[in-house]
Amino acid sequence: MRTVAALIYDDMRAFDYAVMAEVWGMDRADGGVPAFELRRCSVDGRPVRMHPGARVEATHGLDGLAGADLVVAPGREDPSAPVPAAIIEALRAAHAGGGTIASLCSGAFVLAAAGILEGRRAVTHWLLTERLARDHPGVTVVPDVLFMEDGGVWTAAGTAGGVDLCLELVRRAHGAAVANTIARRMVTAAHRDGGQAQFVERPVPQMAGGRSAVTATLEWARGHLSLPLTVTDLARHARSAPRTFARDFVSQTGATPAQWLIRQRVTEAQRLLETTDLSIEQVATRCGFGTATMLRRHFARILGTTPTRYRHTFAHT
Known part of the structure; x- marks a missing residue:
């Protein structure tokens, strides 16, 4: 997966575009990362306005989607806004051509408008799951995962969920070492477990210094994976009762300790x-x-x- 086509259009989310540019648009050959070609593809190759308040120049028209290993649709500020017919046609052609198709956040609405998500499972930002299900009843909306794949089509949850998806696509194509190098340069986790439920606001137990007891224990556990760790061991490190620790762990990570x-x-x-x-x-x-x-x-x-x-x-x- 070396050629990535970023589908760009007016009102796309600046963060989503930045994620694509950061993962596939940077030269990291010094870290052993292969060279990627990031195509910025818009209708007629026109510049596009991003939300909020930015502008990006295209490198290709929509013909740049043809032959790309991966096509990524970013989210839009108004997910339900009409999708230009030219974009729908180009997406359908790219999908029919066998390329991997992905969306970030509300970009799932763009794929759905093109019919690519029909009969498939998909995810979007948790605030938009009901709207996606209502606007596109042929899509099975999964409310509580960070990203997912169904039949070669990938979708990601809101905002930072796009980072998780992009790194996973790199990992699948080029291995964990390359994905980890990119993640370290981005100062982010190479892999996050759990679903979107972990981001609902709720009280978090704190340790001295203001860190979450669970967060500190995760850091410790990663350095001691060779040990036969149990929930009791983790709870002891967090200075918490096992049942309380397990409950807090799930609420903060979306996964059980095991x-x-x-x-x-x-x-x-x-x-x-x-x-x-x-x-x-x-x-x-x-x-x-x-x-x-x-x-x-x-x-x-x-x-x-x-x-x-x-x-x-x-x-x-």
Whole structure:
């Protein structure tokens, strides 16, 4: 996935465009990141107005979508505004041509208007889920995930959910090491667990210094994944009762402690498989799975492949 077509149009959200530009428009060859071609595609190649108060020049007309490995539709300030016929036609052609199609935030409405989400599951900003379901009844709207894929079409939740999706697309195409390098340069997490429910405002227990007890424990746990950590261990570090800690953990991350630990261990396994010559058994031990059998089981469930195949595909990165 080297050629990315950013579909740009008037009133698109400036943040969504900035995410695409930051992930695929920056030269990070010094960090081992491959070169990407980011096409900025608009109707007739015209400049477009972004919301709020910015302007971006196009590099291509809508013909730039043809042949792109990935086409991304950003959100718009008015999600229900009519979509120009030329954009609908270009999106349908790109989809029919086999390219991967994605949307950020309310960009799901653009894909839905083109019929690309018909009969598929999709996500958008939690404030817009009911409207998407009402405006496009043929779309199955999933209210509580950060991003998702259905039949080669990807959609992301609001704002920062677009960061999660873009990094996941990089990870799928180029491996965890490349995605992690981009995430570090952006000073963001390479992977966030849970769904949009974690962003509903609610009281958060604080530790000395103002940090969340859960946040501090997450940082500690990431550095001790080789240990057989339990909810009791995490709760003890957070100076909380296990049941209270588990409840706070879910409310703040959208995942249970066990789910979060497994995902972190799989992510660490990806890094080790890409960057070391450790055996599968050694990787399993380093990540806290204990045995190669457990590593393979969770690897297959989460990534849909085996550790050996993953290493063969991504070790060169």
